Amino acid sequence: MSDHGHHHPADLTRNQSLVMGELTNAKGPLSAYTILDRLRDAGFRAPLQVYRALDKLVEFGLVHRLESLNAFVACRHPGCDGDDKVAFMICEKCGQVREIADEALDGRLSQLAKEAGFVLKKATLELRGLCQTCAAA
């Protein structure tokens, strides 16, 4: 186990490292095809190379998938491992993504699920709007 709470191998494979590198480098979320384009020089040829790496990275908790964007971001929130109730604030102007973990929110969601007899596996919580900076401008 690494120093930030994720369950993953000490070393990523070459492809996984390359994809992780692009995501870590990027300011915002990237689509699988954007990642593919950026890794052409590194020898990437097919979407599947990206998707396979992404699958693993998501599994390891190093990357999140943003459903409302069909895109992926590196996890900036060490400790979110095992917590599938992270929320995202996505700025529609600058593309910035902020990751949020909130006890009260989680609690309410769990409560609602419980009341409905619903067994919660995963929550997709994506807030779209304008970040503070863009809203001010």
Place this chain on the structure above:
Amino acid sequence: MSDHGHHHPADLTRNQSLVMGELTNAKGPLSAYTILDRLRDAGFRAPLQVYRALDKLVEFGLVHRLESLNAFVACRHPGCDGDDKVAFMICEKCGQVREIADEALDGRLSQLAKEAGFVLKKATLELRGLCQTCAAA
């Protein structure tokens, strides 16, 4: 304005009605392409016919889009109009979708947005798991 609080014309166009009909009829969410297939007999030929109708229906508040499924459901929750903070519980076994509006949840989301200086436009809240029935089985 109709009797259930949505802003939309008294009459939908033919295409809009057909698409709305399929969604109302269906037990669960349908993808645009599934709708297309089901409307072949009614003369539908191209995806755009479905997407155009869906765009309007979503705009009218009659239909919701489920981002995590790339699918659409008829709104079962009269009065959700103008409220873009509806949550969905999606059963991964039977496909059933339950629409939830919760004050406390909304409040917490608004609070979190406010604290971050984030101007919230739309919230995507999708809970994946097992409904009561399927969990029991």
Place this chain on the structure above:
DNA sequence: CTTGTCACGTTATTTAATTACATATTTGCG
């Protein structure tokens, strides 16, 4: 009448994701 708007139809294209199949690489173990 004619202009603007809105819905519609059709074809092609882009973007997203998966299926299928072959090959390599690593890992654990006898």
Place this chain on the structure above:
DNA sequence: CGCAAATATGTAATTAAATAACGTGACAAG
């Protein structure tokens, strides 16, 4: 070591999701 199982990779083809581009028809407002 030698080998089998699991894991990772490469490539091509295909399905699924969504949009772009272009033209036509209906119709209300001026």
